[in-house]
Amino acid sequence: MPLVEVTLTEGRRPEQLRELMHRVHEAVRSSLDANPQSIRVIVREVPRELWSAGDQTLAERDAQEGR
Structure with a gap:
């Protein structure tokens, strides 16, 4: 069962996140010839106050x- 996790900062529209999930799902399905029902995609949004760099x-x- 493929599991893909995407972590990004908050601020995108629900439609954008849904499109991301769809495209990731399709990439896994086509590249691994995976059963579509077994593919899991998790999107985690992190507040910008809780993400640091440098x-x-x-x-x-x-x-x-x-x-």
């Missing part, structure tokens, strides 16, 4: 850049 949260970086 000892700075993405929210802090946004504030510095005026976003």
Whole structure:
């Protein structure tokens, strides 16, 4: 049973996330010839305040850049 996890920051529309799940599902199905019913796709959204790079949260970086 293939399981794919995608982690990204919050802020995308539900339709975008659904399209992502569909495309990931199709990529796994076609590349592995997997049974469609066995494919699992999990999308995790993380608040920008809880994601850091270079000892700075993405929210802090946004504030510095005026976003």
